[in-house]
Amino acid sequence: MLEVCDLAVNYRNRWAIDGISFRLQPGHIAGLFGPNGAGKSTLIKGILGLVPIAKGAVSYDSQPLKRQLKKVAYVPQRNKIDWDYPVTVEKVVMMGRIPATGWFKQPSRNSREIVERALSRVGMTQFRQHQIRDLSGGQQQRVFLARAIAQEADLFFFDEPFNNIDYRTEEIIFEVFQELKQQQKTLLVISHDLGKTIANYDQLLLLNQRLIAVGERKRVLTNQNIQQTYGKLVSC
Amino acid sequence: MRQAIAIGFFLGILSAIVGSYLILQQMGMMGGVIAHAVLPGISIAFFLEINLAIGAFIAGILSALLVMGIETRSQIKVDSAMALTLSSFLALGIILINLLKTNQIDLSSILFGDILGVTAKDVWQTAIITIFIVVVTKLFYKELEFYTFDPIGAKACGLPVKLLYFGLICAITLTIVASMQTVGVLLVMSLLVGPAITAYLLIKELYQMMIVGAIIGIFSSISGMYISYYCDLPSGAAIVMTIFSCFMLAFLFSPSQGILNTPQNRHRLSVIIKSLYRR
Ligand SMILES: Nc1ncnc2c1ncn2[C@@H]1O[C@H](COP(=O)(O)OP(=O)(O)O)[C@@H](O)[C@H]1O
Numbered sequence: 001m002l003e004v005c006d007l008a009v010n011y012r013n014r015w016a017i018d019g020i021s022f023r024l025q026p027g028h029i030a031g032l033f034g035p036n037g038a039g040k041s042t043l044i045k046g047i048l049g050l051v052p053i054a055k056g057a058v059s060y061d062s063q064p065l066k067r068q069l070k071k072v073a074y075v076p077q078r079n080k081i082d083w084d085y086p087v088t089v090e091k092v093v094m095m096g097r098i099p100a101t102g103w104f105k106q107p108s109r110n111s112r113e114i115v116e117r118a119l120s121r122v123g124m125t126q127f128r129q130h131q132i133r134d135l136s137g138g139q140q141q142r143v144f145l146a147r148a149i150a151q152e153a154d155l156f157f158f159d160e161p162f163n164n165i166d167y168r169t170e171e172i173i174f175e176v177f178q179e180l181k182q183q184q185k186t187l188l189v190i191s192h193d194l195g196k197t198i199a200n201y202d203q204l205l206l207l208n209q210r211l212i213a214v215g216e217r218k219r220v221l222t223n224q225n226i227q228q229t230y231g232k233l234v235s236c
Numbered sequence: 237m238r239q240a241i242a243i244g245f246f247l248g249i250l251s252a253i254v255g256s257y258l259i260l261q262q263m264g265m266m267g268g269v270i271a272h273a274v275l276p277g278i279s280i281a282f283f284l285e286i287n288l289a290i291g292a293f294i295a296g297i298l299s300a301l302l303v304m305g306i307e308t309r310s311q312i313k314v315d316s317a318m319a320l321t322l323s324s325f326l327a328l329g330i331i332l333i334n335l336l337k338t339n340q341i342d343l344s345s346i347l348f349g350d351i352l353g354v355t356a357k358d359v360w361q362t363a364i365i366t367i368f369i370v371v372v373t374k375l376f377y378k379e380l381e382f383y384t385f386d387p388i389g390a391k392a393c394g395l396p397v398k399l400l401y402f403g404l405i406c407a408i409t410l411t412i413v414a415s416m417q418t419v420g421v422l423l424v425m426s427l428l429v430g431p432a433i434t435a436y437l438l439i440k441e442l443y444q445m446m447i448v449g450a451i452i453g454i455f456s457s458i459s460g461m462y463i464s465y466y467c468d469l470p471s472g473a474a475i476v477m478t479i480f481s482c483f484m485l486a487f488l489f490s491p492s493q494g495i496l497n498t499p500q501n502r503h504r505l506s507v508i509i510k511s512l513y514r515r
């Protein structure tokens with residue numbers, strides 16, 4: 001179980017997020033929602049220790065998460081990646097195997113098979129030798145999904161995986177989420193779609209600097225909570 | 237001349253490898269800072285009568301640490317921090333040269349390079365640095381590739397990204413120190429950036445960028461030296477202009493990214509050729 005306790009991050013003098021506490025269960029998919037600038041990306045980065053945290057603690061199975069980062073797969077927001085980097089699809093997915101491979105070693109045969117399966121799972125096998133700069137947005141997202149699969153992690157964090165992608169890619173992402181859920185993995189997903197894809201989440205978190213609400217869909221998606229989060233009413 | 241060619245050979249390899257990382261990690265400005273910041277170190281080393289390269293290396297690293305310190309501990313944007321550090325280290329170097337009466341240092345050969353001053357010791361030094369960097373790159377290739385492609389993702393996996401970054405800074409500084417004698421600190425950026433960026437226009441993967449970059453680097457530095465020797469031009473400037481010519485060729489005609497090699501242009505060309513045949 002992932003436990004976030006009173007987490008706060010400030011960028012210089014401004015609080016980006018403050019007083020965040022919640023738990024995520026294995027075998028659950030959590031959806032993190034909030035307006036732009038609400039601190040969604042910051043929350044994930046704070047959990048993973050990618051930005052300095054001002055206070056609070058994050059533990060996984062009662063141990064600090066910071067010391068178990070090998071169990072984490074993180075898919076950053078796509079616009080944060082340098083897509084002009086000269087690297088092939090297969091290489092990017094293989095990067096997911098680096099923590100398991102270790103220093104001074106070449107990826108094992110097992111790793112190569114895992115990468116192959118991950119590529120085929122997201123339907124990118126025929127693009128394995130392509131350069132990432134030649135891919136469409138949806139294909140790029142699939143490559144990173146494959147990398148996350150290849151990591152064989154226990155905890156998965158996705159930052160806005162559904163931005164600017166095609167319909168088929170969205171379908172594949174949700175299929176993979178369900179498979180990971182079956183394998184008792186823990187998932188935290190940032191999304192903006194409060195429409196019908198919301199049925200995929202077992203738990204919702206509404207964030208706007210503070211955690212407005214957390215829990216099951218029915219209890220979280222009240223007009224009052226949504227108004228508090230987005231500052232206006234959203235039909236859903 | 238034999239020594240000059242040998243040093244050109246090693247510099248071509250060294251600068252292409254380190255330059256590839258420098259470009260992909262967008263550390264070009266940092267390279268410029270380090271290149272200028274070596275001066276106070278050289279002055280002190282000269283005063284203490286130790287190897288100038290050691291002084292230059294320490295000063296270069298200190299300047300990079302200062303930039304990183306200012307950047308992380310304030311709201312100042314990194315390019316301002318760099319501009320400030322660069323000129324301050326340069327100024328400190330000039331002051332030290334005056335104070336320590338080390339003005340026997342041949343400043344112009346440090347700034348612009350002097351191929352005729354290359355000694356056997358310089359060749360050995362460059363060879364050792366090159367071999368060291370090649371070995372380290374081979375050992376940490378996959379981690380460095382991951383880090384330079386996706387630093388946040390690498391950090392999230394638990395890779396020691398600060399250490400990798402510092403390693404890159406050290407490699408850049410070593411390369412600058414090694415090229416000081418040949419091209420000089422003002423022109424070293426060309427050697428670091430030019431061959432690697434030219435290769436970038438022609439290749440698909442990082443290791444290819446290093447190999448093709450090394451070939452371009454070796455070719456440019458050796459042919460630049462010949463040009464400088466036979467036309468009696470400063471070696472650094474001749475090498476830099478050779479590198480730039482290679483870059484322009486790739487920029488215009490690269491099969492995948494050349495600006496004269498767009499689909500429209502190819503179409504236009506085929507139209508022209510067809511119309512010629514029709515007449
Ligand atoms: N590295 C940073 N330095 C300073 N401020 C930042 C930084 N990253 C994000 N912020 C600020 O923190 C707030 C939350 O950002 P973010 O977590 O990216 O929001 P979201 O992902 O919900 O859109 C925003 O106001 C943003 O401007």
Ligand SMILES: [Mg+2]
Nearest residue numbers: 040041042077
């Ligand atoms: Mg965000």
